[in-house]
Structures are given as C-alpha cells and as structure tokens.
Amino acid sequence: MSSKCIVYGCMFLNVKMSSLLKRALFNNSQSIRKTAALFCNATRNHWNYQYQPGPYPKTPEERAAAAKKYGMTVEEYTPYPEDMGYGDYPKLPDIGEDSKDPHYPYDNPELKRNFNEPLHATAEIFGGDRCDISIRRRFSLLHQWTWFLGTLGGFALLMVFLEDYKIGRPVTAKQIPGQGVHYLFSPN
C-alpha cells in the first residue's frame, strides 16, 4: 500500500522507474523507505561516471590534456592543490553569478553560462540567488570592522571609566536578623 503511494509519487515528480529499481523497492521492506528518500527528494540526486574528475596532473602533457578536457587553454588552467582531493578539476576565479554581465547573450541565460563552460567547483553557493563574494561591498570591510569594534569598545571603555562613578540608593545593606547586631536610632 505504501509502496504504491511511493510509485505514484515518483511518477508525479517525473522520475523514471527502472526494473532494477522496482525489484529493489518491492523485495526489501527497509529499502522502500531509503529508496523513496533518494528518488523523491526535491534536488537532483543522480551520478554519472563522467562527473568524476581525473587524477591530479603531474606532467605537462597531463596538464595539457586536462585543460583540453575542460575546454580551457593551458595558460589559464590551474588545478586545486593535490591534498584537497579535487583531482584535476580546474580552480576557476571566484566570481558569483550576480557579478556576471546581465546583457551578454549566454547560451543558458538562467545560469549565465555558455555551452561547455566549466562550472566552478563550488557553483552551488555561487548561484544568482545565493552568495556572491566578488561583489563590490557598499561599505568596505575596514569600515564595517571599525564601526563594530568601535561601538563595542566604546561601550566597554565607558563602563570601565565610569565604574567609580556609579549611582545607587543612599542606603546601607539590608539588615537581616540572624547576621550581626542591629540598633535603632533611639533609646527605646
């Protein structure tokens, strides 16, 4: 019953159901939930052997081949450092989609990207509706830090300097019966 709901749900989301998947779904009760989570998720969840980048290029011939694979010239191709684990994926400049020219006739104007242009390695955060670290800031970082530290530091200094000038009620401590002897101001 629940598996039928999952099937109709997947069809509604335009996901193809291969026979292998059908066998996986209906054979094991635990895997129904897991497979449904994979395929009925809102984001794309497929993998392709061509998505895997090649190994880190060590010789100049390997660098030329990698540059050609990603559609860049040898001069502008630089891979990430080897210990980061990106293989031969190129290190593209950190330009967000918001900073790109809006009037250029891109092949794919929704992504501001041309055909076969290599995507940035962290393109998911550089999208047009997401972060853009390359925009010109309205206030420079120095301005922001100055105002932030200045305000906090100013208040801290104020508290430190006015520590000896506090205002309080003109009374001594509260007189509690068990602690100490207390007197009235009259003889009776």
Place this chain on the structure above:
Amino acid sequence: MGQIMGGYHARSVDLNSDDNPTFDPQAGFQYERKQREMIAKEEDLISARIPNKYRDYCAHYLLDYQVCRYKEMPLLYRCAHEKHNYLNCEQQDYVLRMKEFERERRLRVRENRISATA
C-alpha cells in the same frame, strides 16, 4: 536627578549603595541605642513557608497579614489594616537604612577632616 547630584558626596568618601557600616554603632551617641529585636519566631516563619528574603525585622507583621488574607479570601479589602502595618514597618526599616548611610557618610567626612588637619 537629585540622586545623581547628591551621590557625589557619598562617592567622594568611597561610600556606595548597600555597603556595610564600618564605625562603632555607639560612637557619638549620648544615650545607649536600643537593639532591634526579632519578634516573629523562627518556627512560625518556617511553618508559614515565608521565603528567606522576607524574614526580616518586620516578619511578624507579614505573618499577621498572611493570616488575615487566608481568613478573608477573596474579600482582601478587609486586610487593609494589616497591610498598612506591614508596609509602614518596611518603610521605617528603609528609613533606618538611609539614616545609617548618612551617619556613615558624615563619620567618614569627619575622619577625613580630622586626618587632614592632623
């Protein structure tokens, strides 16, 4: 604003709110000062479950007030007499603390004056 202006006389002799008096309580008095006595009994306070911060020298008025409230609930207007007694006692206690503060301040000013001329 008067508190700000008047506070200078106390701050200049290093006296702040809620300080303890440092001089001998009997110093400067011709008569002997009467001791404050605690009228409410400890076991009554414990049995009535009065919180610790209300167990001061006015606690006997507080006990009478609570008894009256318990008896007259919900017609609490009938306890105005007991409430007035308790609040008056608390006010006298606060005035006594203010007097102690002023006494402490004047004794410090006097001590400064004596040590300056000496």
